Amino acid sequence: MSTHKIIPHLWFDSAAEDAAKLYTSLVPGSGIGAVSRYGKAGFEVHGQREGTAMSVQMHLGGQPMIALNGGPRFRPTPAVSYFLTFDDRAALDHAWNALGAGGQIHMPLETYAWAPRYGWLDDRWGVSWQLSLGERAQTGGQVMTPMLLFTGTLAGQAEAAVAQYTALFPQAGIEGILRHDGSGADPAGTVMHAQFQLAGQTFMAGDSALAHDFTFTEANSFLVFCEDQAEIDHYWHALSSVPEAERCGWLKDRFGLSWQIIPQHLPQLLSSPEPKVMETFLSMGKIDIATLERAAK
Structure with a gap:
């Protein structure tokens, strides 16, 4: 994963891999990194078929982005x-x-x-x-x-x-x-x-005070990678303003913009073969690193 602290995160229904291939083909020096795929548990969570890409890491000219296949619930807007x-x-x-x-x-x-x-x-x-x-x-x-x-x-x-x-x-x-x-x-x-x-x-x-029919949605969010629990707590308490939007490290700030406040080693934790890890993660609002690490063990 990149050393960038803040990474744009795009939500797709099932086109994350196709989109990443298109985007990285348009900017010189771009490429696709790690691709994680849904297993049987993923099929139950998001309605995605087993083997479908879950998340796709990419970079455009050295700048990272992540694309997620999360189902039809959210759609991006020009906000x-x-x-x-x-x-x-x-x-x-x-x-x-x-x-x-x-x-x-x-x-x-x-x-x-x-x-x-x-x-x-x-x-x-x-x-x-x-x-x-x-x-x-x-x-x-x-x-x-x-x-x-x-x-x-x-x-x-x-x-x-x-x-x-x-x-x-x-x-x-x-x-x-x-x-x-x-x-x-x-x-x-x-x-x-x-x-x-x-x-x-x-x-x-x-x-823009023009008559637009769109605003921010969860389909465009920003990942913030944190070094420890104290940093997670810092950003979470400063940004979270919509408690009902809090899930799996996601939050909305007072302007409706979505952020994901996560530990740097979350991908490694979620790659654990222990199913309790994903179950624990999906039950969280703010991420508790110690609880996830205990589940992984």
């Missing part, structure tokens, strides 16, 4: 999108065509004031992507940057969210904020575009 920066127009156009096949376009691929070539779409599985021609130095050298869009009742809260996140994580800070001027639907002073760092990784955020 979380992934901003891909290309320095080659042909590579950008190829990625746009591949991602757009069977998908939905939000903004066509063309020239805008902020980029010589840019477009925004959802792929065939509903995962949202923004593609731009530019220099990766502008996004901390990252080819892929998560973007959070605060819509509906959350419009106008992007700055508060960025302030909370940057105060919570190490190696964090706000790199810049471009604000709405009040000439459109968004009130003056709200965030048109913000760029910030969490744990040394670049993120983006913005407000």
Whole structure:
């Protein structure tokens, strides 16, 4: 697993492996890592056939992501999108065509004031992507940057969210904020575009008061890898605001964004042949490392 502390996590019905193959084919220097598969217990938990990929680790240009086959319960929305920066127009156009096949376009691929070539779409599985021609130095050298869009009742809260996140994580800070001027639907002073760092990784955020029919869902979450129980407790208590959403290390913060607060060695624990481990894990809200380790023994 990568040394990145925060990793985007995508929820699919049954297409995680196909999606990972597509995504990693579009960005040079990308690849698929470990793939875990459902056994008979997994069939009972998520309705997935035995042998189907459960989770797929991948990286896009060195940046990790994880795809999960969790069933049809959740579907991604454009409230979380992934901003891909290309320095080659042909590579950008190829990625746009591949991602757009069977998908939905939000903004066509063309020239805008902020980029010589840019477009925004959802792929065939509903995962949202923004593609731009530019220099990766502008996004901390990252080819892929998560973007959070605060819509509906959350419009106008992007700055508060960025302030909370940057105060919570190490190696964090706000790199810049471009604000709405009040000439459109968004009130003056709200965030048109913000760029910030969490744990040394670049993120983006913005407000939109336009009439959108989407907000954050569990299909887009962020894994936070923790070194010990004290760190799990720290992030859990700082972020958890929706108790009924707490399960298996998952939580929702006060803005509705989903996080997974887990120990670094959780994959090793869950790979134990002892069935009591998975049974114990599935019964948890916040992860208790000692309890899982006892089950593994």
